[in-house]
Amino acid sequence: MNMYRQMGLVAAGLCLTASVFAAQPVVLLESGNVKVTDADVRAELSGAPAGVADRTLANPEALTRLAKAIASRRMLVQQAQQSGLANKPEIKTQLRINEERLLSEARMEQFDNEHKPDAKAIDDYARSAYKSNPKAFEVPADTHVRHILVEGDTSEAKAKADKLVAELKAGADFEKLAKEQSDDKGSAENGGDLGFAPAGRFVPEFEKAMKGLTKKGEISAPVKTQFGWHVIQFVERRPARVLPYEEVAERMRGEATKRLLNRKRLEYSNELIKDAKLHEDAIKSVAATAAQPAKK
Incomplete structure (x- = not known):
């Protein structure tokens, strides 16, 4: 056999072996005869909101907490089985209902994929x-503005706000000053940008000053609010x-x-039970019994 062909087969075999080993579940926790693997954790997270599973898997502390919770639950299941709880009729009924719910939801997801x-x-x-x-x-209607906040109710704070207004009217870059000087750290990172806001979003003094601005780039005089002194720049107003x-x-x-999918689901569900026979007398009997006041 050609040497290169032999080497190719060996490499392919190694890749296959690696893929098989990579597919084996990784044991994260052991306690007695209970083992929790990464596959168990992934299954537990399968119904989690988008992003939650990835964040949990990437966080050792969160991963540890989840593995411990799964192990604890499995030990409780073992105890329930050993004590005979699993054989109680009401427990069996609930287990059957849970299984039906899980399988029916899985089938409807499959149905959705088939009828997109x-x-x-x-x-x-x-x-x-x-x-x-x-x-x-x-x-x-909404208004888009930027602002620089100088915290405080002192003459020094007012003087700083006046100085900022003078620098801006002399041609200083508003966004640069906001990043360097604003005490509102949330908006400072974005150059003081507050985005578009409808009337009533800000405190009254700020709102009044904002309404007085009409030209793009226009700078307000310092505005005093409960938060300190604001210098406002008008960006845009939309009707x-x-x-x-x-x-x-x-x-x-x-x-x-x-x-559209819900409509198809409803049609499918109704089709499944189209030949169902209702036992109306039984339904009325159960309803009547349930409607009676409980005996004290």
Whole structure:
């Protein structure tokens, strides 16, 4: 056999072996006959919100807590089995219901994957929903400003604010000064940017000064509030308006996908039980019994 071919086969064999070993679960915790592996942890996190699983797996402390919780639960299960709890009718019923719930939810997820609406159906539904309820997309007038905060109610604080106004009117860069001088550390990182805000978002003194600004780049005189002295820069003002479809399209398509899938789910569920026979007398009997006041 050709030497290079032999080497290729050996390399392929090594890769296969490595992949097999890599697939083996890693034991994270052992206690008696209880073992918790990384596969157990991943299964536990499978229903977690996006990002939670990755953050937990990447955090040794969180991973340890979860492994301990799984081990503790398994030991409790063993005790329940040994004590006969698992054989109680009500426990068996609850176990069966939990199994049915898990399997039915898994089947519906599978159904969703099999019946995903196409892009056109999603967009058509989203646009129709947008057009049918324009009031839902109305937004009030809002204003975009930046500010620099000088904390304090002293003459020194006021003097510093006056100095900043003078520097800005002389041509200093607002965002640079905000990053260097503002005591509002949250907005300072973004050059003092407060983004767009509707009326009523800020304290009254700030709101009044902001309303008086009309030209892009205009700088206010120092404004006194409970937080200290503010220097405000006007960026932009937008009138009340209806958000265009393009601005809400992603959200609308997400909602449309859910609604279309839910509609298909309902149709499928109704189809499954279309031949079901209701025992109305039994239903009325159970309802009547439940409606009776409990005996003291």
